Amino acid sequence: QVQLVESGGGLVQAGDSLRLSxxxxxxxxxRYTMAWFRQPPGKEREFVAGIVxxxxxxxxxxxxxxxxxxxxxxxxxxxxxxxxxxxxxDTAVYYCAANRGLHVRTTTPEYQYWGQGTQVTVSS
Numbered sequence: 001q002v003q004l005v006e007s008g009g010g011l012v013q014a015g016d017s018l019r020l021s022x023x024x025x026x027x028x029x030x031r032y033t034m035a036w037f038r039q040p041p042g043k044e045r046e047f048v049a050g051i052v053x054x055x056x057x058x059x060x061x062x063x064x065x066x067x068x069x070x071x072x073x074x075x076x077x078x079x080x081x082x083x084x085x086x087x088x089x090d091t092a093v094y095y096c097a098a099n100r101g102l103h104v105r106t107t108t109p110e111y112q113y114w115g116q117g118t119q120v121t122v123s124s
Contacts, residue, residue, distance in 0.1 A: 002027040002113045004096050009118030012086055016122070020081040022096030022115055029077040030054075033099040035111065036070060036081045038092035038120075045095065049081060050104030059104040064090075086122045093117040 008020040024032065035050035049070035051058045058070050069082040079096060097111035105111070 002098060004098060004113055004115035006094065006096050006115040006118040009094060009120045011121045011123065014087055014122055014124050016086050017082070017084045018086065018120060020083070020094055020096075020118060020120075021078055022080075023076070023078045024098060024113075025077065027098075027113075030074040031100065032113075033101055033104055034070075034072060034079040035097045035099065035104060035106075036079075036094060037097060037108065038090075038094045039117075040089075040092040045108055047106040048094070050106070051079065052102065052104060057104070059106070061106075083120070086120075088122045088124045090120060091122050092120060094120050 003025050006022045033052050036048040037045050038048050039045040049060045051070045051072050055072050067085045072079045095117045096115045098113040099111045
């Protein structure tokens with residue numbers, strides 16, 4: 001059974017940086033396209049960033065382009081989300097997700113596996 005475990009969330013100030021990690025177990029990590037989603041308080045879950053199996057291609061939401069970087073280490077079964085220049089509007093529960101397909105997808109039904117989420121709070 002595939003399991004995803006996120007870590008690295010916390011409370012930071014605007015302008016600070018955080019790095020989230022998500023480790024996959026129970027499956028072959030390099031076979032999955034990976035993504036990060038987030039769910040702000042009172043809002044729907046939204047796509048943040050994704051990375052294909054090889055790591056050669058990434059995709060970002062417009063709201064984080066240029067500030068966030070997604071990467072993966074297939075030897076460590078881990079995907080990362082480096083978040084710089086954080087803003088209060090980045091406050092959300094961040095989830096990693098795994099998709100057996102070849103391409104980054106931006107909608108939640110496309111992902112078969114989800115982590116439990118990690119809270120990121122950015123104060124102004």
